[in-house]
Structure formats: structure tokens, C-alpha cells
Amino acid sequence: xxxxxxxxxxxxxxxxxxxxxxxxxxxxxxxxxxxxxxxxxxxxxxxxxxxxxxxxxxxxxxxxxxxxxxxxxxxxxxxxxxxxxxxxxxxxxxxxxxxxxxxxxxxxxxxxxxxxxxxxxxxxxxxxxxxxxxxxxxxxxxxxxxxxxxxxxxxxxxxxxxxxxxxxxxxxxxxxxxxxx
Amino acid sequence: xxxxxxxxxxxxxxxxxxxxxxxxxxxxxxxxxxxxxxxxxxxxxxxxxxxxxxxxxxxxxxxxxxxxxxxxxxxxxxxxxxxxxxxxxxxxxxxxxxxxxxxxxxxxxxxxxxxxxxxxxxxxxxxxxxxxxxxxxxxxxxxxxxxxxxxxxxxxxxxxxxxxxxxxxxxxx
Numbered sequence: 001x002x003x004x005x006x007x008x009x010x011x012x013x014x015x016x017x018x019x020x021x022x023x024x025x026x027x028x029x030x031x032x033x034x035x036x037x038x039x040x041x042x043x044x045x046x047x048x049x050x051x052x053x054x055x056x057x058x059x060x061x062x063x064x065x066x067x068x069x070x071x072x073x074x075x076x077x078x079x080x081x082x083x084x085x086x087x088x089x090x091x092x093x094x095x096x097x098x099x100x101x102x103x104x105x106x107x108x109x110x111x112x113x114x115x116x117x118x119x120x121x122x123x124x125x126x127x128x129x130x131x132x133x134x135x136x137x138x139x140x141x142x143x144x145x146x147x148x149x150x151x152x153x154x155x156x157x158x159x160x161x162x163x164x165x166x167x168x169x170x171x172x173x174x175x176x177x178x179x180x181x
Numbered sequence: 182x183x184x185x186x187x188x189x190x191x192x193x194x195x196x197x198x199x200x201x202x203x204x205x206x207x208x209x210x211x212x213x214x215x216x217x218x219x220x221x222x223x224x225x226x227x228x229x230x231x232x233x234x235x236x237x238x239x240x241x242x243x244x245x246x247x248x249x250x251x252x253x254x255x256x257x258x259x260x261x262x263x264x265x266x267x268x269x270x271x272x273x274x275x276x277x278x279x280x281x282x283x284x285x286x287x288x289x290x291x292x293x294x295x296x297x298x299x300x301x302x303x304x305x306x307x308x309x310x311x312x313x314x315x316x317x318x319x320x321x322x323x324x325x326x327x328x329x330x331x332x333x334x335x336x337x338x339x340x341x342x343x344x345x346x347x348x349x350x351x352x353x354x
Contacts (some may be wrong), residue, residue, distance in 0.1 A: 001189040003202040006242065007183040014338040018184035021243050024269070050232035053239035060188070061203045061238060085206070085231040156228075 003058045007120070009046045009067065009073045011112045014105065016067040016079060019056045023068050025131060026075055027052050031098055038134040039095065055080050064090065069100075069109045076100040079109040079115055081126065086156035092117075092168060094140070101136075110144050120170035126168040130160070141166040188241055188332045189304075191249065193296045196289060197264065198249035199239045205250050208259055208281060217282065220318045224293065237266055245275065251293050259286040263293035265310075272337040275313045276301075276348065278321070294328055302350035312346040313338045322346065326331065 006018035018173035019027075031041045043051075055066025056079070066080030077096035083089070092114055094106045117123040128146060130137045145168065165168035187198035213230035225233065239274075241247035248264030250281060253343045259282035269272070278290040305347045312325040325346035326332070336345035 001187045003185065003187045004200075004242070006184040008184070017182070019241065045269065050236050053236040053243070054232055056242050057235035057239035059242060060200065061235070084228060085210070086228050 002060075006065070006067070007060045007108075007116065009112050009116055011108050013071055013114075014076070014109055015070040016109055016112060017070060019052065019061070019066055019068050022058065023075060024049070026097060027078070028146060030077075030095060034101075035098070036095070038131040038137065039093075041063050054084075055082060058082055064117060064123070066110075067113060069096070071100070071105065076105055077109070079106070079113045081113060081123070084155065088153040088155070089125065089127055090117075090123060092128050094137075094146075105144050106140055110140065114144065114168060123171075125170060128166045128167055128168070129158070129163050132164055138164070139164070141168075145169045184242070186242055188249075189300070191296050191300055192254060193292050195254055196293055196296070197252045197254045198293055198296060199248045199252065200241070201248060205259060206231065206234055208261075212281075213278070214298065220321075221279075221322065227323070232303065232319065234331070234338045236268065237262075240265070241268055244274075246305070251280075251289065251295070252317070253283075258284075260289050261291060264297055267340070270339055271348070272314070272339070273309075273311060274307075276310045278324070290324055291328060294324075298328075298350050299350060307352050308349060310348045310350055311336065312344075313346070314344045314346065315340075316342050316344050 001043050009016040012113040019161050031046060033042055036042050058065030062083060064081040067077055068078050069076040077100055079094045081090050081092055092110060094110055096106050115128060128141045130141060146166035149165045149167040152167060154163045154165060191198040210227050210230050212218050213225040218224055226354040237248050244267060248262045248266060251260045251263055253260055261284060263278040266275045266277045268332055276294060278294055280290050298310055301310055314321045330346035330348040333345050333347045337347050
């Protein structure tokens, strides 16, 4: 038999943990809303299922994937490292459910998962693919220390008009965790 | 506090059923490029094919069962995928099978399917497992019946018109 583990990561305020079936309703609701416009949404429930299960399947297939963000036992969003078949490299992504924005939750989760990826999964670099008009995500990427990489390849089929590539600091350069230790 | 799950390895006379691995996807991408994938919603471009396949693999983590990659025990060659599938819109778990074109006609799907049914009964106590098959997929329908399953015209499939074949599991099946 083959054994797999999806980690639980605790931060100052949050618990990042494996996706469960019960999370899907809220996940699908988010992806069907206008807030998902920069995540190829809004999308149907069927499409949302593909996304949700993709983030989960990454764990046994690649050793990294999506974790749901919980604050005091309440689902707050998701942070994920994914590498779709058209991605040139793994990507750190995130979304927050309504009511959880504006408090640094995505940053706290992003720092934690990135740190885990570098320290435990052995990744050497990460990018975030962000729509040029997605000001909130661009601000978050910068807050995480990521910088615009104009020479980075984009996922197959995506153009400069729809995808900017922000490259995160390399493992040794990541000094951001202290703020959330 | 992490989530731990295991995917067993099952051996039959000629086959090894084991956890899906990333390399299996290349076979699926190739399958979804062809017309043969019409019964599975294809043809599909690579990114969409990935989402379909990854969706099925994820069931192991979400439900505790799922599809197995099937290898030739003697050569290690990938022959296809057989196991339990249960998407969001499924009425119940489903026994499904996929065999590479070059591996067809040798009874591999049947051998693997029998092993999965035995495993499901022993592991979960299930006494019932269905196939949910597109009505045009006569080959799969024939296999389901050859395995001893019976078409239930009243059972619910995933899409309208689906043929549902019911297998009884267990010693008295």
C-alpha cells in the first residue's frame, strides 16, 4: 500500500488543513460569485468540483496542494500550491470567503504555506499568476515579498493581458515569516 | 493532526492495482485527444483532461476509496485504471474501468473489476456496487453484464439515459 499525508499547519490565528467534502458547498458558492472573476470564474458547480478536487488530488500526486483556512473552526478560505499540466512551475494561490478580507488572513496563510513548501516539500521557487486588474491579489503578492517577473513564462495559452507573474523570494531570502511567528 | 490516508496495492493473477501516480496522466491526456473519449465527455484539451482525471484521484482523500492504476505484474506496463468513482453529482459510488487501446481484448478490465469488487466488500462491507454507463457504450455495458451485473432500469445514473448495472457483492452474490 501507499501512504499519503496532508499536513495541518497552525499559524498565529489560523489552522490550515486538508480539504474535506463538507467544504465543497462554500467553495462552490465562492466560485459561483463575482468575487471569483479573477479565478476564471464565476463558474458552475460542476466546474467548481473540478477545481476543488484538483487542489485535493495534488497531494497524493505531487506532495503539495490546497489547504482550507480555518479561523476558530470557521472556514475562511483556501491557500494552495498547484501545478496544472499547462503550468511551467508551481503556483501559490489563495482566496478568502466573504467577511474574512482586510485582516491579513491571506498573508498569514500564504507565508505559512510558502514556508512549509520550502522547508518540507523542498520547493525552490514559487510564483503567483495574477490578473493585472486584481489589485487585491497584487498587493498581497507584494506583501509576501513577491516581485513582478516580466521574463517568467506563463501557463500555456495565457497572455500578458490576462496574467502577470509574481515571483516569490527564494527559500534563503524569505525573511517574512518572523512577522507571523 | 494531519490527514493520513492509504491506498492499498491489490494483486491478481496478471495485474497489480496500485495508487495512481502523476505519470499515469500522460496516458489519459492521450486518451482524451481521441474520439474514444466521447463516452467520458471528450475529446478534451490537456488542461480539461487533467481536471477530469485529478478529480477522480482526489476521491481517495475525500472519501477513502477511489480508482487504481492497473499495471501488468510481469512488465510494470500501465494498462489502465479501474476502481471506485464518485463525483459530486453521482447518486452512489460507481465501479468504473478504462483500458488502454493496446491492452484491450485480454480480459484485464474484468480481472481488475472483480478484484475491486472483492476489495470493496471486504474493506467497507458493501453489498452493492453499480456501473453507470453511457447508453452508447455497448462494450462497457456488455462487460458489466459479463461480470454478473444486472441492468436496473429504475436506478438513477449521473446523466439522463445512463445505463445502471447493479452488482451484488459478497459471498452470497
